[in-house]
Amino acid sequence: MIRFIALLVFSSLFILILGPFFSYPIMMVGVILLSYLIGGNGTSSFLAGGFSFGLIWFFQAVYISLSSNSTLPTKMAELMGLADSNLLWIATGVIGFILGSFSGLTGSLLRNILRRKRDEGVYRL
Amino acid sequence: MRYIGFALSLIVTISLGVALSLQFGSIPSLGKLLDPYHGFWQNAFSEDQLSEEEIEISGLSEAVTVTYDEDLIPHIYAQNEEDLYRAQGYITAKHRLWQMEFQTMAAAGRLSEIVGDIALDLDRMTRRKGLPHAAEQGVEFLEVNDPETFRLVRAYAAGVNQYIAELTDARLPIEYKILNYRPEEWSAYKSILLLKYMADMLVGDRDLEYTNLRKVLGEELLEKLFPLFPEENDPIIEAGKIWDFDPLQISIPDSIKYPEEDIFIKTMIQPEPGIGSNNWAVAGSKTQSGNPILANDPHLGLNLPSLWYAMQLTTPNHSVKGATLPGALGIISGFNENIAWGVTNATRDTRDWYSIQFRKEDRTEYLYNDQWIQSTFRIEEIKIKGQPDFVDTIVYTHHGPIVYDKNFRSERKDLNFALKWTAHLPSNEQKTFLLLNKGRNHEDYIEALNFYTSPAQNFVFASSSGDIALKVQGRFPLKWKGQGKFLMDGNDPNMEWREFIPNEHNAATLNPERGYVSSANQHPVDPSYPYFVFDNSFEHYRNRRLNNRLSVLTDIRIEDMMNLQFDNFNLHASEALPTMLNLVQEDSAFVKLDGIAKIINQLSTWDYHTNPNQEEATIFDLWWMYLNRSVWQDLIGLKQEVVLPNKYQTVQLLKSEPESNLFDIKSTTAIETAKYHLRVSFDSMLVQIENFKTDKGNIEWATYKNTTIQHLVPNFKSFSHAGVSTGGGAGILNATSGRHGASWRMVVELGKEPQAFGIYPGGQSGNPGSRFYDNFLQKWANGQYVNFKLRKKEDNQNILFSTLLKPIS
Numbered sequence: 042m043i044r045f046i047a048l049l050v051f052s053s054l055f056i057l058i059l060g061p062f063f064s065y066p067i068m069m070v071g072v073i074l075l076s077y078l079i080g081g082n083g084t085s086s087f088l089a090g091g092f093s094f095g096l097i098w099f100f101q102a103v104y105i106s107l108s109s110n111s112t113l114p115t116k117m118a119e120l121m122g123l124a125d126s127n128l129l130w131i132a133t134g135v136i137g138f139i140l141g142s143f144s145g146l147t148g149s150l151l152r153n154i155l156r157r158k159r160d161e162g163v164y165r166l
Numbered sequence: 167m168r169y170i171g172f173a174l175s176l177i178v179t180i181s182l183g184v185a186l187s188l189q190f191g192s193i194p195s196l197g198k199l200l201d202p203y204h205g206f207w208q209n210a211f212s213e214d215q216l217s218e219e220e221i222e223i224s225g226l227s228e229a230v231t232v233t234y235d236e237d238l239i240p241h242i243y244a245q246n247e248e249d250l251y252r253a254q255g256y257i258t259a260k261h262r263l264w265q266m267e268f269q270t271m272a273a274a275g276r277l278s279e280i281v282g283d284i285a286l287d288l289d290r291m292t293r294r295k296g297l298p299h300a301a302e303q304g305v306e307f308l309e310v311n312d313p314e315t316f317r318l319v320r321a322y323a324a325g326v327n328q329y330i331a332e333l334t335d336a337r338l339p340i341e342y343k344i345l346n347y348r349p350e351e352w353s354a355y356k357s358i359l360l361l362k363y364m365a366d367m368l369v370g371d372r373d374l375e376y377t378n379l380r381k382v383l384g385e386e387l388l389e390k391l392f393p394l395f396p397e398e399n400d401p402i403i404e405a406g407k408i409w410d411f412d413p414l415q416i417s418i419p420d421s422i423k424y425p426e427e428d429i430f431i432k433t434m435i436q437p438e439p440g441i442g443s444n445n446w447a448v449a450g451s452k453t454q455s456g457n458p459i460l461a462n463d464p465h466l467g468l469n470l471p472s473l474w475y476a477m478q479l480t481t482p483n484h485s486v487k488g489a490t491l492p493g494a495l496g497i498i499s500g501f502n503e504n505i506a507w508g509v510t511n512a513t514r515d516t517r518d519w520y521s522i523q524f525r526k527e528d529r530t531e532y533l534y535n536d537q538w539i540q541s542t543f544r545i546e547e548i549k550i551k552g553q554p555d556f557v558d559t560i561v562y563t564h565h566g567p568i569v570y571d572k573n574f575r576s577e578r579k580d581l582n583f584a585l586k587w588t589a590h591l592p593s594n595e596q597k598t599f600l601l602l603n604k605g606r607n608h609e610d611y612i613e614a615l616n617f618y619t620s621p622a623q624n625f626v627f628a629s630s631s632g633d634i635a636l637k638v639q640g641r642f643p644l645k646w647k648g649q650g651k652f653l654m655d656g657n658d659p660n661m662e663w664r665e666f667i668p669n670e671h672n673a674a675t676l677n678p679e680r681g682y683v684s685s686a687n688q689h690p691v692d693p694s695y696p697y698f699v700f701d702n703s704f705e706h707y708r709n710r711r712l713n714n715r716l717s718v719l720t721d722i723r724i725e726d727m728m729n730l731q732f733d734n735f736n737l738h739a740s741e742a743l744p745t746m747l748n749l750v751q752e753d754s755a756f757v758k759l760d761g762i763a764k765i766i767n768q769l770s771t772w773d774y775h776t777n778p779n780q781e782e783a784t785i786f787d788l789w790w791m792y793l794n795r796s797v798w799q800d801l802i803g804l805k806q807e808v809v810l811p812n813k814y815q816t817v818q819l820l821k822s823e824p825e826s827n828l829f830d831i832k833s834t835t836a837i838e839t840a841k842y843h844l845r846v847s848f849d850s851m852l853v854q855i856e857n858f859k860t861d862k863g864n865i866e867w868a869t870y871k872n873t874t875i876q877h878l879v880p881n882f883k884s885f886s887h888a889g890v891s892t893g894g895g896a897g898i899l900n901a902t903s904g905r906h907g908a909s910w911r912m913v914v915e916l917g918k919e920p921q922a923f924g925i926y927p928g929g930q931s932g933n934p935g936s937r938f939y940d941n942f943l944q945k946w947a948n949g950q951y952v953n954f955k956l957r958k959k960e961d962n963q964n965i966l967f968s969t970l971l972k973p974i975s
Binding site: 060061064065066069073083098101102105106109110111112113114115116117119120129132133136137139140143144146147150151153154 | 171172204884
């Protein structure tokens with residue numbers, strides 16, 4: 042649970058602070074590294090990475106919609122064949138979740154491999 | 167197992183990252199688009215929410231202040247012209263980058279790079295018309311002949327490029343994000359290409375259609391249906407004008423032999439009928455204030471982002487305000503402290519076609535004056551999104567490029583038609599506008615116009631010293647009577663353009679006795695003008711309505727000129743409908759039929775205005791459309807492309823010769839007259855009206871004509887506005903039809919301090935997410951204006967924000 046919360050918090054801060062400066066593939070690499078460093082199990086890393094990425098994207102989209110008071114979300118929803126512009130918030134969150142979750146899982150599984158390798162090496166000594 | 171799990175997870179992660187950054191067919195890259203830090207969400211902010219107090223600009227010699235008024239109109243205050251145009255480039259790009267680049271991509275025949283092979287035919291046509299080649303020559307011409315203007319054009323380009331260089335993903339215009347590409351570097355070439363694009367948009371010809379018509383109708387009937395001058399000619403330059411020059415002489419060749427060809431090619435898209443513009447100026451003797459008033463409203467395609475971008479450009483020596491064309495320097499239609507000017511299209515046949523005979527299939531030599539001349543080749547590589555490049559070979563003759571040949575729109579027939587066009591000539595239109603921006607009087611205006619070649623324009627003028635003037639300016643070939651009306655023999659030197667009409671001989675007027683000057687795309691002159699003037703698309707209604715009103719108006723105020731720009735009176739209907747009703751009412755049994763009496767009564771009491779909620783305008787428009795279709799059905803049914811007689815000539819025929827055999831349909835045994843066509847078209851109109859009522863709920867004029875301000879990418883429907891409630895129509899002073907209309911309205915009163923008002927159907931921002939994208943639209947539809955008064959740097963009322971452009975220290 043601690044590792045889940047740690048990854049959730051650190052990933053969220055990471056995306057919130059560095060998101061404006063780097064494209065999302067770089068943010069994915071960041072989540073992979075954070076997940077690797079924190080070392081949660083597969084499920085918790087998957088969920089923590091997904092929720093951090095997804096929620097930050099979701100709330101950022103909501104914040105921009107409310108603060109700009111723009112008609113653009115409605116226009117984009119129409120352009121993309123969506124009946125309701127609120128669905129764009131959800132779509133943004135879902136895409137963010139998918140990107141973050143698999144990044145988190147990959148980081149966790151990478152650690153799993155490298156840790157086992159190290160353990161095996163120690164055993165041999 | 168652990169390795170497999172990791173490998174699978176890594177593959178899925180990488181695949182997701184890559185897949186969501188790619189575009190699949192018409193589906194944009196969802197990851198990039200929905201990324202709230204870089205994707206479309208960032209385009210939801212309006213410009214005032216993103217304002218910057220200072221920006222460093224390289225190449226500036228001194229600081230430049232940019233003050234935006236409450237409508238996001240930038241007022242640029244620079245210390246010299248080079249800084250001014252550098253800042254204009256930067257600021258224009260900041261608000262209209264995608265549009266200015268997209269338009270030049272269209273002008274360069276490069277749309278396929280953005281939208282795929284759907285645009286390939288259009289790109290091939292653009293390149294075959296020779297526009298990119300002409301722009302390349304235009305750059306060389308400018309560099310050699312006018313280094314001063316070239317320096318300013320390059321400064322503008324540098325300003326645009328600085329904006330592109332510092333453009334972040336977040337600030338990238340939304341169209342780039344959806345279509346998944348990035349802007350490329352701007353250049354002087356693109357600014358010149360943009361002016362060629364205007365020529366392409368405004369110039370048409372019907373030479374090939376007339377060639378077909380001559381074979382179908384014969385010379386005599388052709389002359390009757392397409393006379394050189396209309397019966398009620400109300401020209402731009404007042405009739406009876408004394409021409410104060412000795413004209414150049416040109417005589418018709420002894421024998422004219424046109425190529426005898428049936429032309430089955432699909433000819434190019436022509437400017438929309440009814441597209442055109444109005445401009446006029448009234449002398450102080452007719453105005454309430456005693457100052458001259460000038461008005462201009464160019465009618466073009468109604469698009470978003472708007473074609474025009476409003477600006478004030480100020481240096482210590484001049485201050486000018488009005489409408490700019492994003493991509494071109496200076497103000498195109500506007501005013502300064504001393505003069506005002508505006509433009510309408512001077513329709514004239516400046517595009518001619520020559521049939522070329524090549525020696526061999528390789529087309530390396532062609533026949534001219536019975537000698538074989540070397541041709542040249544230009545290889546055009548057209549990039550297509552997601553597909554291999556398309557290579558088109560264009561053969562050039564001394565006449566111009568071969569547009570139609572066995573490889574393009576000829577259904578593999580072995581024909582070769584070369585295009586000669588004044589837009590191919592090296593020219594310096596940019597200089598005209600730079601000089602007008604600084605102009606102080608009539609002499610400066612005439613001097614500025616001397617640099618102007620294409621597309622020919624009617625330049626209206628007024629000055630604070632009280633002068634009003636109008637000049638039809640372009641580079642017009644000196645033609646013998648009839649030259650260029652039909653496809654010509656490329657071998658025959660008699661068919662060639664030899665000279666051009668000198669600028670001093672172009673039709674012009676200064677302070678005419680009638681107290682006003684005006685143009686509405688009609689015939690420029692009366693028959694006394696000593697040169698051959700021909701075009702297929704001269705206007706016959708707006709001009710007469712305009713001059714009728716201007717001749718009776720006195721004590722004119724700015725509001726009167728605004729009302730005239732918004733005048734919805736349908737002169738065509740007022741001249742045609744009484745005859746149509748009389749003829750149809752001759753059949754008393756027909757008139758008594760159910761539903762017909764009501765419609766006839768409604769039309770009989772119509773005031774001929776086309777206000778948004780009027781039904782009669784719809785009824786008449788439908789009736790006329792079916793009538794025209796019925797009367798000219800034999801011509802419409804031909805396999806070759808032809809041009810139909812215009813509505814003015816059709817009305818003349820209805821009024822004066824209702825029994826003419828021109829109304830007879832050749833495929834029937836009966837003899838049809840005008841009455842027959844009126845009856846069947848009336849029936850078709852009734853059916854259509856019922857269908858329309860069922861479909862849309864009413865037949866009000868605004869509902870029927872469905873004025874739509876369309877995004878430059880028509881598929882982006884939510885970035886467009888359909889069903890705008892406004893009056894007017896084609897051939898009406900307020901020429902707002904479905905997709906065309908007043909793209910810019912301006913009224914200026916000259917005097918000690920000019921008073922000016924302007925409006926266009928859109929907004930200053932090119933960003934569909936901005937509140938300034940379409941904030942002018944409702945005012946425009948209502949006939950309202952925005953105050954365009956010149957602002958001084960120290961004025962601080964109604965400021966949205968200011969930005970200081972600083973030289974890099």
